[in-house]
Amino acid sequence: MNNRPREPLFHITKRGTLRWYQAWAIRGGALLLALIVCGIITSSVTGEDPIQVYVAIFKGSFGTPRKFWVLTQNIAMLLCVSLAVTPAFRMRCWNLGGEGQALIGGLAAAACMILLSDSLPGWAVIVCMTVTSVLAGAIWAAVPAFFKARFNTNETLFTLMMNYVAMQLVAYYCVVWESPKGSGNIGIINPNSHIGWFPQIGTNKYLLNIIIVALVCVAMYIYLNYSKHGYEIAVVGESERTARYVGIKVDRVIIRTMLLSGAVCGLAGLLLVGGTNHTLTTSIVDGRGFTAVMVSWLAKFNPIWMILTSFLLVFLDRGASEIATSFSLNQSFGDILTGIILFFIIGSEFFINYQLKFRKSAGKEDK
């Protein structure tokens, strides 16, 4: 009779810190596995050989110079929203409201373009747009932040709801400012005078956006890693009690960080309206507020790695829509591929943080 409780096959222990290259090797392995699974699924759906499919994905991003610029522009916009939500995430404050904050920023920018184009010169309109949209984004984030700091209201759910309030507000103004009448959407704003349009650098109309986002990226990296504010954010994120004990005013840090978060989201909205689309729709942010959560998390909240992760997600998305067009499939195919890859990478984090220790063989155990 063996009365000893049976030992499980393996048990899980927390790992010490892995070296960065080991961690990235695990992530890379997960990505590779995910790509293989995606390849199998794609070729079983389209009946094409998987190599062809990957060629198509690659073409979707790098096929023509235009596609390449679209890719870079999309990366920049996704990166901008991701950078925005990151300070809050470092504080363990789940700002899922990037979508709404960027929308409200875009709304403010569009409002300036429409209402001030007759009374102010072009440069003044752009200044007004910048100020109002950054403010609007900040305010949109400040509301949940205030209640979080004051009453400990759940910020995940609050920011989530604020997205849809923003969306309906934009829908309202889309009807108010519709042109032509009865169409229900705004159309290109100031198509002839170009008032409020961001200036073009050289021949490329996206270059300015990309430069601005690159600057924000570097600034955010410095802010989070080398400033006192950044340090306070990290302490609050690790342990609120410790932060209180060492004299950090947690309420103030929460509100300040969320203000920053919203302000950068507002900037993203500004870039979308003023720099890219020159119009306003409810879908202008295109789910980036949610994708940003994943971008930021995948990069371990590090602004520099985020360039890579946002590249990955945009690259896949563009590639998948290329597959969809060339094999006449539905555009949503890209979401499925993105989902699968995310599942693999999310799962791989476990193997970075924990390790499995297998039970030693029974013979050894008995001695």
Place this chain on the structure above:
Amino acid sequence: MFDIVSFIPRAIVQGIPLLLGSTGETLTEKSGNLNLGIPGIMYVGGISGVIGSFYYEQAAGSGFNPTLGVLIPLVCCLFGSLLMGLLYCFLTVTLRANQNVTGLALTTFGVGFGNFFGGSLIKLSGSSLPSIILSATSNAFRRSLPAAERLGWFGKIFLSYGFLAYVAVIIALVASYFLNRTRTGLHLRAVGESPNTADAAGVNVARYKYVATCIGSMIAGLGGLYYVMDYASGVWANDAFGDRGWLAIALVIFTVWRPNVGVLASFLFGGLYIVHMYIPSGMNLAVKELYKMLPYVVTTIVLVITSMQNRRENQPPASLGLPYFREER
């Protein structure tokens, strides 16, 4: 004139998917899992049912059997959403991944899955139909009590729905009873409030989380099925389901985690969702967009008020959104 007899049934029909979604999400959240994948799961539930009944209708042709016609989509829907729930649990409970990220990835995947198969099913199956219209299945789902016609306004308000609507209400009431009146329910709440304590008391935390989340996903998936088969008369249109999944999550907060309150609250939400159609048409079109904001605004107000009152019975489960690892403290 505000036509209350036609308004209430439409509000209820709008509310049922939300009710199913929020009951599922409440069960899930009571186990400490904040499943933001609910919108995706509802899509998958809907499309799985559609795929099942599409192939059945193709195969059956004229010999369509209503019982099978209901059972096949129902089983497909439950199976599809169960898989999504299992995936979520595997990532968050077994692999201890971040719940927000996993949930959002699940939503991306689920919505993509729904829209992809919704858009490509015809092409993939090589059928000659122009679009997915499952009227035979839908009729089976929508069959209401025969007495409904004869009872005037009473029948219209209370008896005119397909069977899934009544199932939804029953599920909500059972879930409420289960959470508050049974020992297993108590254990489940303990897991959501303080997994450490539950673990010390001998409750298998991982198993409770798995079972609660999977059952929750299956219930939520039914919401998607109800939407396609009953509300939309068996017509699948991409993105037609819209943001109802998020609204279901809002409803969970609105009802302060009580499925029995959810029955009436979902009808209220359904009403708020369509009240803009009942505003006199002479008014500005734009204002209607503002009315659509109401459910979300109301939810945020409830969220703020409950956190301001800080009453213990109205709070979210204490460990909501946190992974549990026994050796961590």
